Amino acid sequence: MSTLVLTLPLATPGPAAEYSYTLTADGHTATRHASTTAALLPDPGRAGEIVAVVPARALSWQQVTLPQGATAQAGRLRAVLEGLLEEHLLDDPAQLHFALQPGAQPGSPAWVAVCDRAWLRGALQALEAAGRPVDRVVPEFAPGPTASGQEECDVLGTPEDAQLVLTGHGPQQAVAVLP
Structure with a gap:
């Protein structure tokens, strides 16, 4: 089964937005990679x-402990997540999308990925269109733990717009993005 892996652009999505992508037939080896607009992205095929x-x-990554009785009803x-995160967020929770880590259980720490809801919706709608x-x-x-079991550091971007990403950081094995 082929897979098209694409990176959502940070800019407001639109017809001219560029997506970096990799196409793989087996999930391990890239058969094609480039950057292009949504309309010109390769088709991964029917399956x-x-x-x-x-x-x-x-x-933004936030760690929470779900209370007992927290249900999976969206x-x-x-x-529950809005209540737990409200004091830790800079934006109004209604403007944000939350994604709880898979397998999160009440009473145990769990990570929540937080991003701008309108940005994510726009990016996904542009791809669907x-x-x-x-x-x-x-x-x-x-x-979470890294492949090496140690903190790992990745440098991304261009010299003019570089960022440092630490993974497996600290006792919670967090992600830190600098600057």
């Missing part, structure tokens, strides 16, 4: 999958 990657700069869980609806949305970097 293929499109995975959108949210850039590290677009995310409306109820959203209200171009005939490339997204099957999965994943973060560029996520908290």
